[in-house]
Amino acid sequence: MSEIAVAPWSVVERLLLAAGAGPAKLQEAVQVAGLDAVADAIVDELVVRCDPLSLDESVRIGLEITSGAQLVRRTVELDHAGLRLAAVAEAAAVLRFDAVDLLEGLFGPVDGRRHNSREVRWSDSMTQFSPDQGLAGAQRLLAFRNRVSTAVHAVLAAAATRRADLGALAVRYGSDKWADLHWYTEHYEHHFSRFQDAPVRVLEIGIGGYHAPELGGASLRMWQRYFRRGLVYGLDIFEKAGNEGHRVRKLRGDQSDAEFLEDMVAKIGPFDIVIDDGSHVNDHVKKSFQSLFPHVRPGGLYVIEDLQTAYWPGYGGRDGEPAAQRTSIDMLKELIDGLHYQERESRCGTEPSYTERNVAALHFYHNLVFVEKGLNAETAAPGFVPRQALGVEGG
Template identity: 55%
Template sequence: MTRTGPGPAGAPAAAPAGDAPTGAAAGPGWPAIEPLLRAAADEHWLARAVADLGLDRVAEVVVEELAVRCDPVPVDGAAHLAFELTSGGERACRLLTVDRDGLTSKRDGWQAAPVRITHDAVDLLRGLYGPGTDRRTSRRVTTCAELNALGPAPGGLTAIVRERQRLAVAVQAVVAACQRHPVDLGGLSTRFGSDKWADLHWYTQHYERHFARFRNAPVRVLEIGIGGYDAPDQGGASLRMWQRYFPAGLVLGLDIVPKPGVRGPRIATAVGDQGDPGLLDDLGRRFGPFDIVIDDGSHLNAHVRASFTALFPHVRPGGLYVVEDLQTAYWPGYGGTVGPVAGPGTSVGLLKQLVDGLHHREWVPPAAAPGPSYADRHAVALTIYHNLAFVEKGVNSEEGAPDFIDRGWSAPPA
């Protein structure tokens, strides 16, 4: 549960929206990574994108991505590796440090590293961001120092062998990060500190079922609610989880509090109140259309309804709009209804309205002008779990029952 608007506990009023989301790169959106993602399905265009962006900037993008994908290694101390990208006659190098906290990088010091991993830039980017069915053998070259190049060292040969083992584990972690492999969303949730699994909720099993078809696609994901309350560098656990789960996805987070400290190579953040329809519409126009929108914001029922109305038009056909924490439809402090039936103005009331709209061609009498709403015409499926709902976007164009079937009603005489 994440606050993104004025809540029942006296949360502050909405901050003004910024001109652009803040992310790992300067400027609106994801200026460095986006052209690489768009070109990743075709080697020719990917090579053009690398040339346009410059190999040094591409190297920055790649090592930021590897930091997201590299799992911590179960060894004491740190291993240092040289990582080299090549393209034509150019090369760009970075020093990678791998330890129990994961992977970090810097520009200097790579010359002295005992191991060097070299990748063709286009080949590596194709593997990182290209079609999920692409399983070609990488053109990686790994060069390791000889044993005597590591000595002399305190502890003699035993210390050298341990260092070699530490390097081997680190090399494997980096090589694995360069390849695409399945990850468990529940495990990612607990690793990054999201409450979507084994904490307040048990959502990830349902997310995996509904998001499977998007897994390797270049999706755009918007999540309302970043977390961390007023702290500018706190929160973002779910954004990091989605960044790792969708290897070619772009992730945008919206919160009422500025979050400049929540960063990632494919993460950007925006500031604003989820109850402001104009702001949400502008957000959708600038950074959509979205394949997935997740409302994990204030969970005030009025906000849930306002956000859906404003953002559902900015979901792609075939995309999903997700509403979390439906329990607040029964909590008065959030605008919910006391008792076993949620009122029409609640989030559950919204879902009931969507079910009715899905069947608008069966209404008796037929809908009066101006006819069915946008949601009635474009919500094509609803799946509801405990406190969690998925709404699928499409074209609700199926005809109703034929006219000759008696509906038990006739129009009043003119």
């Protein structure tokens, strides 16, 4: 078993949680973290949210983050590669934000309140022109002004309060969850939208790219954008390089190693959402579910993708009569029986199993299932309701 060391989230987690608790709590969190660390977290979030721009030259924009009398400055740079921290302070425009208002907008619930305590200052170079610069000079100035205003617009859009559309994010990050292979996105949208404003912890098994360290991460980036207040973990059996954003952590481990999974959940659980998009080997899918489902929070979801492998022998699946070797679909069918354990005479007088008591619903789609965690405590139909057929045709 490999043990994992996971870096703590520290500042961003504190801000995510405080952002839903009102301005006073958020102000307190800003004070505890310090405005410098808060400004870094804000820049990190803008890096995540700002899409690349097709500009002929990069544009530098100054950020001033204020809290009462305190002010800290950062400069960011934007171009076709997206947004990043700039090494040089000089900027074509400066945006000033109140830290608490901006954080509420970025991380607080989308509740119709406007978070627009921002100001824009344009540098003198946006207007400096003398007639002796001629037509070419005027065109250069116009192109420069266009670049700068586009970049400012992009940063303001990234700082705006809004929910993301999962279909658009799947396209943006090249996720295969919505394409020729799978049609999962609409089902994810249906079941995940209620979590979009919540400070959720999400674990996805399978980062993508297999042995290539630099490949994969598309879905982690997508979840990070979709769950505005989410902390996202990705687990893969291979070492994965690269930074997917400040609300993503990548872990290395085997989803079929129960001891490893126990160590992992002790360090980073519980989760609101677990998605199994790993090996799709039936035995691994069942082991991961057994280890991780108990660490899903009540009201949370455990999702298993690519259930087709339950019918594929190469993955430990089977298309035929029940056999000793159970598939992932066999396990899920048992969960359906478990959901109704109260109604089954064979289960009368025996204690419910963990899943019988804690699976509240199962939602099946083609190759995809959402298992809902919740207390399954509805009582059986009363004893006077006859269990035998009444002998009434069509009754």
